[in-house]
Amino acid sequence: MVTERPTPDWIAGFDAGQTHTTCRLAQANQQGSWRVVGEGQGPGVSHLAAPEGRQRFSAALQRSLAAALAQRQQPAGTLVAACIGASGIEAGSSVQHEGLLLAAEALGLPQAQVVVTGDERTALHGAAAAGRGHHGGGQAAATRTAGILLISGTGCIGLGRNLQGAEHRCGGWGWLLDGAGSALDIGRDGLALSLQMADGRLHDGPLRRALWEALEQTPDDPAAAQAIKALVVQPGFSPAGLARLAPVVDQLARSGDTGALAIMERSGAALAAMAATIATRLGLEAPVVWTSGGALLHLPTLRSALQHQLANQCPTATLEAPGGDACDGALLLAQERAAGQVFKPR
Numbered sequence: 001m002v003t004e005r006p007t008p009d010w011i012a013g014f015d016a017g018q019t020h021t022t023c024r025l026a027q028a029n030q031q032g033s034w035r036v037v038g039e040g041q042g043p044g045v046s047h048l049a050a051p052e053g054r055q056r057f058s059a060a061l062q063r064s065l066a067a068a069l070a071q072r073q074q075p076a077g078t079l080v081a082a083c084i085g086a087s088g089i090e091a092g093s094s095v096q097h098e099g100l101l102l103a104a105e106a107l108g109l110p111q112a113q114v115v116v117t118g119d120e121r122t123a124l125h126g127a128a129a130a131g132r133g134h135h136g137g138g139q140a141a142a143t144r145t146a147g148i149l150l151i152s153g154t155g156c157i158g159l160g161r162n163l164q165g166a167e168h169r170c171g172g173w174g175w176l177l178d179g180a181g182s183a184l185d186i187g188r189d190g191l192a193l194s195l196q197m198a199d200g201r202l203h204d205g206p207l208r209r210a211l212w213e214a215l216e217q218t219p220d221d222p223a224a225a226q227a228i229k230a231l232v233v234q235p236g237f238s239p240a241g242l243a244r245l246a247p248v249v250d251q252l253a254r255s256g257d258t259g260a261l262a263i264m265e266r267s268g269a270a271l272a273a274m275a276a277t278i279a280t281r282l283g284l285e286a287p288v289v290w291t292s293g294g295a296l297l298h299l300p301t302l303r304s305a306l307q308h309q310l311a312n313q314c315p316t317a318t319l320e321a322p323g324g325d326a327c328d329g330a331l332l333l334a335q336e337r338a339a340g341q342v343f344k345p346r
Contacts, residue, residue: 008077011338012068012107013330015119016045016060016086023064024327025072026335034335039327040067047088048095048102057086057099058106065107081338082107083115083330085122115333119326120172124149124159126329127290127322145288148278149322150271152302153293154243156182158274162282170274175239180270183295184238186302187245189263190252191228198225207252207259214248246295253301261301268305269313271296276314286316290323 009028014021021042026034042064046053061084084103089096099116107114127149148160156179157172171178179185194208209219215231217224231237252260279287289310295302310317 009080009338010077011331011334012065012079012082013122013327013332013334014061014064014082014084014086015122015326015330016057016084017119018046018087019044021045021060021064022327023061023068024331025068026331027077034331036331038068038072040064040069040071042067045086045088048098054098054102057102061103061106079107079109081113081115081334082109083117083122083333083337085117085119085326085330087119089116089118091117091121113337115330115337117333120149120151120157120159120169121167122329122333123151123292123322123326124161124167124329125332126324126326127292128161129324129328129332145323146282146284147288147290147320148275148284148317149290149292150181150275150296150306151293152181152183152267152271152291152295154182154184154239154295155179156271156274156293156295158271158278160275160278160282160284160287162284166282168278168281170277179239181267181274183243183246183299185270186249186263186267186295186299187242189266190245190249190260191232191242193259193263195225195228202259205257205259206255207249207257210248210252211245214245243295246299250299250301264299264301265305265309267302268307269309271302271306272309272313275310275317279314279317286318287314288320289314289317290320292322292325 011026011034013024021044023040024036025038027037028034042060045057045060048054048057086099089099096116100111100114103116104111104114128145128147146161146163148158150158155175158170159167161167175184190207190211193202194211196202197204197208212219212224215228217227249260249263253264275289307319
């Protein structure tokens, strides 16, 4: 008589951004822990209220899950829980509830086995996780510490958590209202300075030429300033078009350009203010601060400015590398959901 082996349980963690979605799978073992066994990519998501937003959300989950399942080398099993950290999901909002309904349907899971939250929250849980296991290697994250995560990419946001589980968020209110510390603001502020140079309010310098050339404008063309004015209001230019100018400003700052250095220092101060505020609100006396996002990863002068400003505004803080990424955080929340625990940010 042949005894059939039970199929293993699986959990899935999703990091759903505007450009692409990553799905990471973990499998339960006999010791009751979870091992990362696969990862796949899918398309990005948009706000659920945007045209095709609902369809894009469902497709991103299904396609990235399919890619992760195809990549794994373990036998098929049963998906028992999932967590999706997605761009544009605000805790407690109707959009979060709609995302939960869509995710449960797309993944074929009961709503009680699905968590849908903002990608900044999964990133925080991943950053604070010990024992990370991405890229198919080790154990899914299982423990968390208190701390603050600062994310600076095209936009920026700060989120912290204390040992009691309370969370506080600063920033992230949309690029039109609150982008200080982001690549978008760095690019926009640099471009604003360049136009003040063009009309004579500021002394002309290499910043104007470098930015205008990056926008494929001839710096000596008298019509270039008007062309830039028209360019920035074109559909699809902002915010990504402005954010792409941030590396140019960073490079000028590294060469000692005073205007570029002032922009980077201002951006570092804005990020440090988020961390200091979060530390105060959560009662974190000596907080760990993790950094994430393309701007903080690729712009050295922004990182230096943050470190300098953090020493002034929150001198007890310590900058550390994240323990894991947003998919690790999503797996941790999925693991808790599989065990019957309920994630409720406070």
